[in-house]
Amino acid sequence: MLGGVRVPHSHGLYGHSDADVLLHAIADALLGAAGAGDIGQHFPPEEARYKDADSRDLLSQIVELIQKRGWRVGNVDATLIAEVPKIGPYAERMCMVIAACLGVERSAVNLKATTNESMGFIGRGEGIAALAIATLYPLATPDAPER
16 A cells, blocks of 8 residues: 555555555654654554554544644645655555545645665665655634635
8 A cells, every 4th residue: 555545566565554654654744743743652553453554544533633733734745765666657546545534635735756766675676665744734823725
């Protein structure tokens, strides 16, 4: 699973939940922007109830958490770093899934992909990395743009 989309490939990602590295990076970006820790604090890997958890559900729960703290998602920008699989054919669907999880318009989600130019574990195709940044707006601010 990448970006909430099943991407066919000979290898999968390993993790306690569904190991969706992209959604986990977005989750951490949201939590960080809200000053609310990280995904591991809210969904500890040692808790059996999160075994094989769907990261789309975890991301939706994080949106609820930040809303309870008085924030709403403005936008998210993310980058997947992987040699394989190629992300292009799935990018738009990923953006739609992410937007739905976040409760924002599709235009508030940006996704890029790059390779690691054959260097390191990512370059050897042994793993994938993701980076994300999120903008949050206070819920009660009248001048915050609507999404």
